[in-house]
Amino acid sequence: MLREDDSLRPYPVDAKQDKVVRKILRIKAYGPISRTILLFSNISQRITFCLNDYVKEKTRNRPIERKDANEIIIPCVCKSTDAMDSKYFYAVREGRIWFKPIAAHENARWNLLANNGYTNKKKTPLISVSADGDNIIAIDQNQTIHYGKTNKVICQVSFIRPQWRILRSTVNWRENWFGMEGVSLIVNLFKNPILRPLPNARSIAVSHKGPDTMYYTDMNGKKHPDPYVGVTSIYILNDDGTRIFFADPWLHNKFGNELTGPEDGRFKAETLAASASTIMIIQRARNEFGQEINKVYTRFADFDSIGSNPALKATYNRKNRLAMVRYIPSEDWIQQPSIILSRKARLTKNIALLQLGWGQNNRQLRVQGQDTDGRNGYYHKNIYDTIWTFEVTDNILIEEEEFLSDSIPHTGFEQGPKITEDYKNGILRPHNIKNLLDITLEKFSRRGLNERGLHTKLVLTLENDVRLSLPLYARRGWKSLIGISGENIWKLIIPDEYYNDENVLIREFLQRIFGNKRRCPVNVHERAEEIRITNVFGNCNRFEFIFRNKQI
Known part of the structure; x- marks a missing residue:
């Protein structure tokens, strides 16, 4: 079992949430597991x-x-x-x-x-x-x-x-992917329900978060039990390793759903593994001394946990403690400790991610390779542990072509194209605020319907070096469930810390522009020549941020 203070754990631990899990699963605190839950566990x-x-x-x-x-x-x-x-x-x-x-x-x-x-x-x-x-x-x-x-x-x-x-x-195989109750029979008549991988995909992996994992913890420490329905996802890594798409049986847009990769989407993964809604990717390279180096990232993310499912309640309010209301944004990518290689030690790109128990903290990471003595096996660790351990598997032969080629140049980690930009010199209308010196839209991506906005921020610079950093998040709408892109649902979040600030300049600005609202629904209009962020009518004071000149 993991220590509660493990440094790699991305979410806070709230012991009170255990009561929620016990109540929903009908488990008495510190008592025996009920026969009902034991039955489901045994079936699994x-x-x-x-x-x-x-x-x-x-x-x-x-x-x-x-x-x-x-x-x-x-x-x-x-x-x-x-x-x-x-x-x-x-x-x-x-x-x-x-x-x-x-x-x-x-x-x-x-x-x-x-x-x-x-x-x-x-x-x-x-x-x-x-x-x-x-x-x-x-x-x-x-x-x-x-x-x-x-x-x-x-x-x-x-x-x-x-x-x-x-x-x-008995395995009841099916080719029809879209299976939303009451809708699929009609939609599948007009849209092809057959699911096919992307051309020349580097890897594809199915994931099932169900009875064996029982619940997940959001970034506010709230636990969400899901023992009987579960979440099914298929993750796929594209041909150059820079884009990760996923399909869900309740989504007809198939591999039209994207999770932006690590390093603002520039990480080039060699392969991908998945288990219980957790994704693992790896990249190998050589440093300037010709030594083999590696990077491993993981992330817990599916259509429900990232907040994109419009059928499930989600909130950006950290103070919301209602059960089953998911706090978003979701978990970000976690860079795992690199596997230290010396002497004869080296890695293949072959990896595995295994679910070991309840909650997303029970996952095992594996990377196949050789140890310092050149013995075949695999490196493994729990997802939040900081040290890799080597397991010898002498009976498994590893072909030489599986290892990193000696011809790989000593240039470090290759990166993909830049997909996010900073848009500076923004304009605020209809207000004319003299104390507002600069407006910047940071790390904004124009790349289609995907899970954007995890790092996008509207940064406002006021006098006396006062800076307000306001996250801009995006969710999908109902249309995306049946394969229609539709409009993303955007919200501009004003962190509570700014409303608790004693600075009079900040207080006046928040009152005048946002009407002291913590979460403002907005529309984001992307045109070739400009980006406009406008408030949704009737939700807060009228404002419009306009960015016409792109600066990287």
Whole structure:
């Protein structure tokens, strides 16, 4: 279990919120877990352990296809053809999905998933797989993403014998992605519901935040239990590693949803992994001395937690303590400690992110590579720990091409194009305030419908070096749920600290421009020649910020 004062934890810890979780989950404080919750927890495991002799499987007069343990090496990280969740290992071989329980004997054989290993009746060959929680996706040779649930896959294993048997192996695969109740039947008639990956995507990963993670904590320390419905997301890293898109079954705009990457969107990730709404990306490079260096980032972000789901209540007010009302903005990217490499130590780009328990603090990060003695294995740590540990896996062969090439120039970390700009010399209308010396719109991006505004600020400079930094946040509207871009919902936030300030100049300015409102709904009009930020009629005093000259 993690220490509550761990330095990497991005959100505050509020012990009172545990009462909310216990109440909603019907768990008595410091008491036994109720039978209802225990049942759901047991179902999430899906594996029955036994020490009895192996019982031969009965089939419908057809032989059982299996692969020996040495034919498919157990994966320690995730690749396009290898995956794992908390229950099973998966591997795509010969166009089909093979699997076996993680709890099975190391010499246990592999069986075909869902009887024949295919995802449709046509038996279309598969090329990749990803799994997490109760979710699994597979991509076929036609670039169609098939999505299914593994909660009906139940196996019996033995701790001491390599045999294991399937009690049930049902996966209800589907190709229709959009599944909003009451809407999908109509919308899917006019919009193609088939989900396909982006061309030449570097990596794709499915995520499921459900019974195994139970809740998440927002940036105000408020816990949000979600034990039964959960959140499903598919994250994809584009062809140059600079853009991360995601799809949600309740969104028809598919991979039209974007999470701006670290370093203001300039970070170039080599690969991506995801689990329980947490994303992990990595980049390797060489410094000026030719030594291998690395960067690892993580972030907890899905359509609900970032506040974009218009069907869920969210607030920018830190004082709001109502249960189930999410505080936004959400968690930012966390730069993880670099993996220190010396002597023969080096890394591959193969990584994994695994969910270990309740809350987003229970995640394990893995990066495959070699240690200082050149032994194969993987580096791992808990998401908020500060030290990486190496686990040896001598049975796993790592091809030389997986490591960072010696031909990589010693130029440090490559960055992508700049996507945010600073717009200076703004104009405020209709007010004429002599004490207002400068207006700047910092780190604004014009790049389409995405999760923007996490770092965007309206900076106002008054006399005597008084500066007001006002966050400008964006959320999606209802239209985005059915694949229509629509307008973003913008809000300009005036931090409480300014209203508590004794400076008369600040007080007068906030009263005159914003009518002493903490949160002002605004419209942001983006044109080629200018950007206008205007208040929504009827919500606060009339104002309009205009930026015509772009300065980087």
